[in-house]
Amino acid sequence: MAMNNQGRDSTPHAVTVDGEFVTFTGNKALQQEEALIFELDNPGAVGVDLEAPVTTKTRLGGVKTRASVGLPSLAEPDVVRHYTRLSQKNFAIDTTMYPLGSCTMKHNPRLNEKMARLPGFSDIHPLQPVETVQGALELIDQLAHWLKTLTGMPAIAMSPGAGAHGELCGLMSIHAALDARGESHRRRVLVPESAHGTNPATAAFCGFTVDTIPAEENGRVSVEAVKAKLGDDVACIMLTNPNTCGLFEPQIREIADAVHAAGGYFYCDGANYNAIVGRVRPADLGVDAMHINLHKTFSTPHGGGGPGSGPVVLSDALAPYAPLPFVVHGKNGFDLVEQAADAKGAKPFGRLKGFHGQMGMFVRALAYILSHGADGLRQVASDAVLNANYVLASLKDVMSASFDGPCMHEALFDDRFLKGTGVTPLDFAKAMIDEGYHPMTMYFPLVVHGALLIEPTETESKQTLDRFIATMRHLAEKAKAGDLAHFQASPRLTPRKRLDETQAARKPVLRWVKPAVPASAPVGVAQAAE
Amino acid sequence: MRYLPLTETDRSAMLATIGVDSVDALFRDVPEQARLKGPIAGLSNHMGELAVERHLSRLAAKNVTASSVPFFIGGGAYKHHVPASVDQTLLRGEFLTSYTPYQPEVTQGTLQYLFEFQTQVALLTGMDVANASMYDGATGTAEAVLMAARINKRNKVILSGGLHPHYREVVETTCGVMGMDIRAQAPDWKNAEDLTALIDGETACIVVQTPSLFGHLRDFTALCDAAHAKGTLVIVVVTEVVSLGLLTPPGEMGADIVVCEGQSIGNGLNFGGPYVGLFATRDKYVRQMPGRLCGQTVDADGKRGFVLTLSTREQHIRREKATSNICTNSGLCALAFTIHLSLLGEQGLTKLARVNHANAVTLADKLEAVKGVKIVNDGFFNEFTVKLPKKAAKVLSKLAERGILAGVPVSRFYPEMDGLEDLLLVASTEVNSLEDMDALVRGLEEVL
């Protein structure tokens, strides 16, 4: 099939190629080919009506103005259609099960969206006088209260922008606490092999060195392995619990005690908090700091890559170092502490973000929390764990489960069941796409070969799980039956087939550049192929 | 519970399949003393939609919204009108409820808008390339400083006194812990600063801002030349991105890295977040960039498509050797930015910038006529510094009592510092009517 440089089919008048029906436009009914917004430029059109400036006088102090920006021009209908068509090229929780392990892709209630858009939350400025934003400060205070009570922890820092930023907040607090203790030589951070990449990256980002703890055969971290690494240069351990294999760390209390006895702190990666919310309080496990991804456990939408929000709960030992700003109960209602001098005995380690945190996400998370309540949140954890175990039990005879159950909120498989078939985990995942499922997380965690990490979440029904299980069994059997070609050619039914990632990295094209000769032909009209 | 589809019948059947008699049995790895027997005490139980709506609406009603009063607050976040189609379009579930695009065949929608976003950011800033977003402008600035230090392996950083204080603090916090030597300059409200003399062979980068915190406009061309002569990188920060519809882009001045707060386009005030950090640089520095990058490629049929690329810079591949720890960023805010900027287009953006400037000029002219009030700036875009005959914080409170949100007292950022108490930052955008401006003038006349 010939292509022009915009990726559109440029084969004129073709109705079949190799026996396959090909349309004139390249579209496939509901699946529309869509050019880049820049290629849809319609000079003279405008998508926003603005009133004329009230004056032409300028006060620019002599600095130069620019000639042009180079943006395309479109009217509103064309912009709306463009982005709507793009949306149709995405899988999403709203359209399919999205069992991406470690990501907690649960239903995103629309009540949350409605509440976040109340002008009383969305149309207030972070630098308004505090008397005019009492409801906003109260909301932050209420969410903080819920998160502290659920985790059993005495303090919280609300400002981090996502999970990794929360890790930074936790490690900076530890850094500050160690400096205050006069133990700035403690610069080694213990990170299990199974940890998410953000853990070692964050430790390095704070100037710590990373020391890796090897995984045990059973997917857990053993207290002996931790003890073997402890010493008076250890700042903390960063432990994920439940861990990235979907398992609760049974020796977590012993590990916490050992780290504390050696003078270190216990940072817990709380990305997987959904498995235990309302059933286990991290404080009872000896945690000193833990981030909570509001965009996982508390259902704020992931939005194709954020925004997130990563509040960090802190123990008494770390609480004084929590960053600015924070909300306090003042004489006349709520107050906002923005300066270290006003922190009354606390020693904030600094500031992590502009303004006060991800307010829009706080509103959504509180709407979700109030909807569930303490009883419903406990049920969330129960159902999330039940669903994952159901998937594990229903697939372990055809796929290779990495560890014996029970698991927590996610079920880990590896590629042993594909041995000898030639099918890779990637091929397997791509075949799932044609069946209408977003794949699970693949090749993570790194501690098993060819990991396939399935996290169904509590918002999938039994019917959905049964269909998913049947599909997975079908694909596993198809792989074992030797239908390698099927897997290698998958996906076939998507707007694009497998993409060449090697070329993308070797010759990076990271932006559109205006072609020398403008491409003026409308979609579907043939142009000379390259 | 409306969000939980499992019925009791389902649960029993599933437990039977698993071969345990209760969910509690699945939690057997949890230490006995940490297992809670029932819901956590002291918290409310589940609520219907109506009850939640009532509760949150009551909290929302306690806040004074920007649209309900004459409103002139800026200081790094700006009140603009966002077209209805921005929010309505990004609310499509396929955008809203999708994850980071790890599977490109089923996320071409997200990937293509990220590619468009990166292109728009590069065009606006006048740079070669941009990433797929940072948490916000402040965190992006700290990342830019770390990137500069990676590039020239130097340790000293000079922060302009025109830099937003939150950005300065985030740099001091984040880069300070890495042992960088950070030299923050005194607040430059008079626009008198010359950083050239401070640059030496140890200086990794200088961080400057235009319009500055105080609204001053600067051309950094000469500064960039002087810095480059010493091997120092220049990071230009823009906290009001609409200004780039009118003013010379930092790329044309010779900037090495440009960081912007993108909130003004597509995103509401939201009490400070979520916002979107824009991050752009030169081609030659791409491999030192933090964050995600979307790139163009072809699929198995040779059709154009998009993927996340150059991920060997990132934490999931490089772990402790990554250029940054960032993972989740500001995807949906980037989409809002992209849709709004697409609606504006070349003409719309230019006009929006001119309308903002015209409103600020009009307001400045009106305020100058008030006795005792001085405009500090020679030049400005849509925000300027006003010198009052009284303490700005007091004046601001009195105006707030009269239902006017007049600006940001500089003392809110620098409470300890003498000589700044009578300065007020005042912003005027396309949302301010002449009536709003007159209300501010009358209010000031009353309280001064």
Ligand SMILES: Cc1ncc(COP(=O)(O)O)c(C=O)c1O
């Ligand atoms: C185990 C784990 N830790 C940390 C993170 C980082 O969180 P975020 O993407 O919110 O920065 C993630 C999510 O991607 C994760 O799965």
